[in-house]
Amino acid sequence: MAGRYDRNLALPGFGGAGQARLAAARVLVVGAGGLGSAVLYYLAAAGVGAIGIVEGDTVTLPNLQRQILYATADLGRAKAEAARERLLALNPEIHVEVAGTRLDEKTAPGLVAAYDLVVDATDNIPARLALNAACVAAGKPWVHGAVCTYTGQVTTFVPGGPCYCCLYRFPKPQARPLRGVLGPVPGAVGALQAAEVIKYLTGLGELLVGRLLVLEVLPARCAVFTYERNPSCPVCGSGQQGTSA
């Protein structure tokens, strides 16, 4: 019988060395909603050795339209626990660690410390600002994903490259955020985030560093937009607090 990772091992450039890198990796996924469902499933299936989940919510009925980690029987359960159970049912060879909390300025440094790489599957800008600050300070790479209605975006931040605040200089939440989101949009964006994680861990391909991939499903179009490090960025550049510009 072919093994669990047979199709990974058969990939050009992947091989046993690539699989061993996944098995040795520790990846933190912040948020286990629409994006997190896809990211977590694919990372668990691929054999990422240790996966951390940060999620403080419980499963509600409107979640089930897109958050494919959960079933109707999970209504009312803590998402982090339900997600852990589902991932271990898929792949009992991995470790799943859960933090039933929200990531904010206070918790972020401690949450990211024990991981090689972080995936942003949150649903708000303040959490992303806290994640960015913690990852820049700790020198951790992270993969950003976000969705709205029929559109989504993905980009990857690595130490020395542009950071979230180089991309969004003064990020503020939308004045009138739209609640609607088509289920396959976070699915597709989350799958792309998982691919970025696997590429980072195995060294395969070119990461979306300094490139923002934008997906629009209604016109069925995709665009990749390049951006640069902001030398005076208040988080990663000379505009940092406590450093002389």
Place this chain on the structure above:
Amino acid sequence: MRIEVHLYATLLEYVPGARLGAPQVLDVPPGTTVGDVVARLGLPPEEVAIVMVNGVHRDADHVLAEGDRLALFPPIAGG
């Protein structure tokens, strides 16, 4: 002078006929700023979260030049 304006996500809805990957080509007078273009297209300034000119961050008062590629993004935050 001519500039290209690339709109993303919900900003496309403010400009009739705008599509992702199909930039608006505008004829603008010398001295035109990013903010002038945002106003001319009828975009709410508070919905423009990212302003990039030729791939580099700029502010609303940045003066555009012939052939510039202006990209405008709203804040996308859902998960």
